[in-house]
Amino acid sequence: xxxxxxxxxxxxxxxxxxxxxxxxxxxxxxxxxxxxxxxxxxxxxxxxxxxxxxxxxxxxxxxxxxxxxxxxxxxxxxxxxxxxxxxxxxxxxxxxxxxxxxxxxxxxxxxxxxxxxxxxxxxxxxxxxxxxxxxxxxxxxxxxxxxxxxxxxxxxxxxxxxxxxxxxxxxxxxxxxxxxxxxxxxxxxxxxxxxxxxxxxxxxxxxxxxxxxxxxxxxxxxxxxxxxxxxxxxxxxxxxxxxxxxxxxxxxxxxxxxxxxxxxxxxxxxxxxxxxxxxxxxxxxxxxxxxxxxxxxxxxxxxxxxxxxxxxxxxxxxxxxxxxxxxxxxx
Amino acid sequence: xxxxxxxxxxxxxxxxxxxxxxxxxxxxxxxxxxxxxxxxxxxxxxxxxxxxxxxxxxxxxxxxxxxxxxxxxxxxxxxxxxxxxxxxxxxxxxxxxxxxxxxxxxxxxxxxxxxxxxxxxxxxxxxxxxxxxxxxxxxxxxxxxxxxxxxxxxxxxxxxxxxxxxxxxxxxxxxxxxxxxxxxxxxxxxxxxxxxxxxxxxxxxxxxxxxxxxxxxxxxxxxxxxxxxxxxxxxxxxxxxxxxxxxxxxxxxxxxxxxxxxxxxxxxxxxxxxxxxxxxxxxxxxxxxxxxxxxxxxxxxxxxxxxx
Numbered sequence: 001x002x003x004x005x006x007x008x009x010x011x012x013x014x015x016x017x018x019x020x021x022x023x024x025x026x027x028x029x030x031x032x033x034x035x036x037x038x039x040x041x042x043x044x045x046x047x048x049x050x051x052x053x054x055x056x057x058x059x060x061x062x063x064x065x066x067x068x069x070x071x072x073x074x075x076x077x078x079x080x081x082x083x084x085x086x087x088x089x090x091x092x093x094x095x096x097x098x099x100x101x102x103x104x105x106x107x108x109x110x111x112x113x114x115x116x117x118x119x120x121x122x123x124x125x126x127x128x129x130x131x132x133x134x135x136x137x138x139x140x141x142x143x144x145x146x147x148x149x150x151x152x153x154x155x156x157x158x159x160x161x162x163x164x165x166x167x168x169x170x171x172x173x174x175x176x177x178x179x180x181x182x183x184x185x186x187x188x189x190x191x192x193x194x195x196x197x198x199x200x201x202x203x204x205x206x207x208x209x210x211x212x213x214x215x216x217x218x219x220x221x222x223x224x225x226x227x228x229x230x231x232x233x234x235x236x237x238x239x240x241x242x243x244x245x246x247x248x249x250x251x252x253x254x255x256x257x258x259x260x261x262x263x264x265x266x267x268x269x270x271x272x273x274x275x276x277x278x279x280x281x282x283x284x285x286x287x288x289x290x291x292x293x294x295x296x297x298x299x300x301x302x303x304x305x306x307x308x309x310x311x312x313x314x315x316x317x318x319x320x321x322x323x324x325x326x327x328x329x330x331x
Numbered sequence: 332x333x334x335x336x337x338x339x340x341x342x343x344x345x346x347x348x349x350x351x352x353x354x355x356x357x358x359x360x361x362x363x364x365x366x367x368x369x370x371x372x373x374x375x376x377x378x379x380x381x382x383x384x385x386x387x388x389x390x391x392x393x394x395x396x397x398x399x400x401x402x403x404x405x406x407x408x409x410x411x412x413x414x415x416x417x418x419x420x421x422x423x424x425x426x427x428x429x430x431x432x433x434x435x436x437x438x439x440x441x442x443x444x445x446x447x448x449x450x451x452x453x454x455x456x457x458x459x460x461x462x463x464x465x466x467x468x469x470x471x472x473x474x475x476x477x478x479x480x481x482x483x484x485x486x487x488x489x490x491x492x493x494x495x496x497x498x499x500x501x502x503x504x505x506x507x508x509x510x511x512x513x514x515x516x517x518x519x520x521x522x523x524x525x526x527x528x529x530x531x532x533x534x535x536x537x538x539x540x541x542x543x544x545x546x547x548x549x550x551x552x553x554x555x556x557x558x559x560x561x562x563x564x565x566x567x568x569x570x571x572x573x574x575x576x577x578x579x580x581x582x583x584x585x586x587x588x589x590x591x592x593x594x595x596x597x598x599x600x601x602x603x604x605x606x607x608x609x610x611x612x613x614x615x616x617x618x619x620x621x622x623x624x625x626x627x628x629x630x631x632x633x634x635x636x637x638x639x
Contacts, residue, residue, distance in 0.1 A: 069535055069536060089540075096537060096538040100536060101532075101533070101536045103529040103532070104529075105529055108528050108529040108530065109529035109530050109532075110533075111530040111547075111548050111552070112552065113551045113552060114547075122537060122539065123537035123538065126537060126538045126539055127537075127538060172537065173536075175537070176537060
């Protein structure tokens with residue numbers, strides 16, 4: 001198997017947030033929350049990486065730091081060889097034509113005071129891609145491409161359904177003809193029936209426009225059909241990363257195993273054992289020592305070593321990386 | 332008073348009634364408008380404001396006399412209200428009604444202009460502080476703290492001491508530049524929450540710079556509190572201008588503003604109560620109307636009441 005050159009490369013990405021200040025802001029101690037703690041991955045051109053994890057694990061922060069909507073504290077991000085993090089304002093603006101984002105909340109991601117037309121015309125104006133008559137034509141064809149009637153151009157967001165809004169959000173991202181899209185839980189806020197439509201649309205757009213996706217999701221079921229590779233995050237770290245088929249067939253990290261056990265199987269007679277994790281995700285301000293997953297780990301071989309020594313993300317099978325001391329003996 | 336001035340006055344009342352009724356009709360068609368109308372006195376407030384605005388605009392038609400003209404300083408001093416002098420005359424034998432009508436121009440005009448200055452500066456400072464945060468926010472907001480702590484009347488008195496005769500433009504600017512602090516705090520708070528919304532992130536992601544984000548995405552969505560604070564603020568400015576003019580340092584005589592009319596009449600308040608009383612009533616009515624309309628707008632534009 002020859003690997004295509006990666007279009008997007010992320011190395012050692014770190015983002016810390018200052019945590020809540022103590023009462024009245026008098027105390028000097030401010031806890032630092034490590035939202036993203038050394039995340040690395042690469043996405044080949046035209047492929048999709050699914051980034052999966054529970055809420056609060058830092059997956060959204062990863063997506064936004066890649067686009068520099070949030071400035072990371074450390075790490076390297078390259079898009080087609082160009083260093084994204086070192087760019088000045090002008091070059092960054094130019095680079096924004098090549099990478100875009102679709103947001104989770106279709107209600108919050110469109111300006112309520114702008115019509116669809118105005119929302120879609122803005123990127124064209126910023127990048128001087130099209131003047132007025134030409135812009136209107138492009139907006140119509142964009143709307144058609146995402147499966148909306150061009151008559152929606154005059155509508156305000158509150159006149160649209162969730163699915164329609166999300167299509168407008170996708171059209172906005174496509175308007176600058178990017179190569180790379182961060183899809184930040186693009187279907188999580190939608191009805192199940194609409195989810196499938198939007199997922200199909202995204203798959204179709206990827207094929208037609210040769211797009212590269214970073215698909216962020218909070219469960220493995222959604223990514224299953226669209227991702228070529230999957231990375232699982234827990235408390236700001238990637239705990240397992242593998243080609244999708246490999247990961248779904250044989251997860252090596254107990255967290256992945258438990259996430260997979262939550263994926264519904266469309267066969268009522270299927271024998272399945274659900275692994276229900278005990279307790280909540282620990283606060284990222286006070287991550288547990290050793291393996292961050294050990295307090296909730298259901299692995300039968302769990303030992304005292306897990307509470308002391310943090311496991312490194314290592315290749316446990318060809319192409320499959322896992323951060324578990326017992327990855328060779330998965331559950 | 333001639334027939335024409337009576338007709339003009341009747342016309343002003345009719346126009347104000349029509350304006351208020353028209354507004355009611357338009358408002359009733361929309362949810363926000365119905366919330367506005369639900370306020371007990373907002374409609375009445377609209378009528379009062381429409382009436383005074385019409386008076387101000389049509390002053391030459393509605394006023395039977397030149398507001399500065401001393402009709403007969405010997406025989407027509409402090410005449411009580413009559414058919415000839417609708418609201419009487421003051422100690423300089425000037426027609427109070429004519430002065431009141433022309434005073435509406437000055438008082439409402441100064442109030443509106445000064446508020447425009449204040450809202451522009453306040454919205455600008457608040458948006459910049461809330462959007463950029465960090466040190467810029469800290470510096471600007473400490474400035475606002477200082478501004479709020481210094482008594483406004485003191486600053487104005489200082490400025491007046493520098494000018495021998497305060498030009499009206501300077502008065503407007505002074506009131507405006509000393510009145511934006513509360514607005515800026517309000518706008519800042521609104522911007523702080525708006526900047527975290529995803530449509531702002533989306534705008535930044537497509538390459539919008541801070542200016543575009545603030546003017547196209549943030550401020551239009553913060554319009555509601557800005558409008559409400561402006562409506563409530565005009566009343567305050569009118570009161571402040573009246574206070575300054577009463578002290579004799581606001582609108583220079585013989586220009587009629589409602590405050591300077593009170594100033595001209597207060598020494599004869601017992602013998603000729605109409606000279607100070609009517610401008611005082613006018614101020615009270617307009618400020619109450621502005622407060623009612625402001626409150627109504629607050630109810631109407633509150634997004635939390637959306638759908639009710």
